[in-house]
Every structure is written in structure tokens, then in C-alpha cells.
Amino acid sequence: MDSLILGAGFIGCHLAQYLLGQGVRVTVFTRSLNEQLSSLQQQGCKVVIGEFSQPQDYVELLAGVDIVYHLISTTVPKTSNDNPVYDINSNLCSTVQLLEAVSKCHTDKQPKIIYVSSGGTVYGTPEYLPLDEKHKTDPVCSYGVVKLAIEKYLHMYSRVKGLKYVVLRLSNPYGEYIRNDNLQGIIPVCLQKILQGSTIEIWGDGSAVRDYLHVDDVVEALYGASFYQGERKLFNIGSGVGTSILELLDLMKTVTDTDVKATFVKSRGCDIDVNYLDNNLARKELAWTPAVSLETGMQKVCRWLDLQ
Secondary structure (H helix, E strand, O other), X not given: OXXXXXXXXXXXXXXXXXXXXXXXXEEEEEOOOOHHHHHHHHOOOEEEEOOXXXXXXXXXXXXXXXXXXXXXXXXXXXXXXXXXXXHHHXXXXXXXXXXXXXXXXXXXXXXEEEEEEEOOOOOOOOOOOOEXXXXXXXXXXXXXXXXXXXXXXXXXXXXXXXXXEEEEEEOEEEOOOOOOOOOOXXXXXXXXXXXXXOOEEXXXXXXXXXXXXXXXXXXXXXXXXXXXXXXOOEXXXXXXXXXEHHHHHHHHHHHXXXXXXXXXXXXXXXXXXXXXXXXXXXXXXXXXXXXXXXXXXXXXXXXXXXOO
């Protein structure tokens, strides 16, 4: 199997490592090289540098590829409302260009697209919990709106041009290699601050509930979706368990055996109080089950941070 990974963030690097271990031929398309990619190159991974907004940079890579994993996002929920026009242009418009390029491949050679959407933002305020795939979608941040729009374009291209695809709505992924810019990834960011003896800044009162999923489980879901031949196109990928920020902090204290210093500031307008996903459809159709407990996942992140 030949695969093309669009995006070399922490999920992309973990996915490339996993696929190489499965004997898959892997090409990663990214705008810059990082330490993890350099290591992957030595293991046989092909890395191509380019801009996602420029189809000519990647269109030749589509030839002969079986699976395209679309992991690219130029924004995160926290910042997307600051510049929705940029979010639309860099993510939605660029993805539609990708779908056009894929649809122009020979019919029997069109790759299947596995798209990473956002179970944490596309649903908006829950009417019931856990959130299943039938729940209404009313996102309150541009990040979620654009993710949802891309899902709709995938559906359109499937109906009109026969595009093969699967959408995975991820909960809150975390794990090793996550970028350390304080924009996303509360678990690695907080664990690093705890290990450094720094104070953690928490938006809100700590009661917000989220669904946290270790990157190893994310990668297993992505790989499983590659082989899925059923009729379903959309799956929630989450732990199925809600955990509050205060519960996270308590668990971090246990994992690190260190006191946690935290300050609480006013919550953001784009934050939803509670969000966690029903993953029963993925369990049934993809034969996927999350295997990494929150405590084990935190321990893995701590070991990685100790090596930095």
C-alpha cells in the first residue's frame, strides 16, 4: 500500500511511524522539516516540502497513491475566530483544490481520502451526551465551521465524482511530539509546566469537560479507516469518557507526584462546557477500541518530556 500524509504535526509523525512499521510506503507532504521527520527519513519515509495552498506542489504525489491522510489545519479552535477569512482560504479553499486534483486522477487510480475532522467543535453545544454522529452540528468557532464545510464537500465530491473517503471526528488528541506553543494540547502543555515547577493558567473554573484520546489510539483509527469498505462515511473517534480539567489536574498530580500550581482566568466565548463522544459506531464498523488509558497516556507524555 502507498500512502500520502498531508501534514506533519504530532499526529502525522506518529502515523508515518506506525505505517512504516506496517510495511506501508509513506510519503509526507509538509511545509517544513522537523526533528521527527528527519528521523523518519532515515527509516525510509519520503518527505516533500511544499505549500498546501499550491496544488502543483503535491499533485504529482497523488499518482499511484492508495490512501491520502488529510491532517493539515492552519488554525486551532482558540485562534480561528480571530481571522475566519484566513481559516476559510487556507483550509477550506485549499482542501477543495485537493478534492479537484484527486477527482482528476484516473477513476481506477483515485486514492481514498481519510479526513481528520473535529468531534470537539463541529457539534457545538450538546443537546444530549455522549455526542453521537446523529447529533446536530452548530459549531461556535470558525475551526469547527470549516471542518464541517470540508465534510460536506467530501460528500458532494463523492456523490458527483465518485470520490472515496472516510471522515474521522476526533475528540481531543494528545501525545508526544505535540508542538509546544501553548495553543493546543492541554495535557502536554500542563505536564511540562508541572515538571518545570511553573504555574498553569486555566480558562474558566476547571469544570469544563472534554474527551481526551492518546495519539496511539488515533493512529489505530486512521489505519483501520484505510481498509474500511462499509457504507458509513463518518465516525466519532474518542475515548467515550468525559474528564473535567480539575480531574485532569488531580491525575497529573498523581502521575508526576508533584503539586500542581494553577490560576483560573475568564473562559473564552468559543468554549463549550461539556463535550465527549459516543464511539459505538467506530467500535462496530471499524472494529476500533481505544486502548490507552488517560493515566497511561500521561505517563507516556511525561517520559517524552523528560527526554527533551
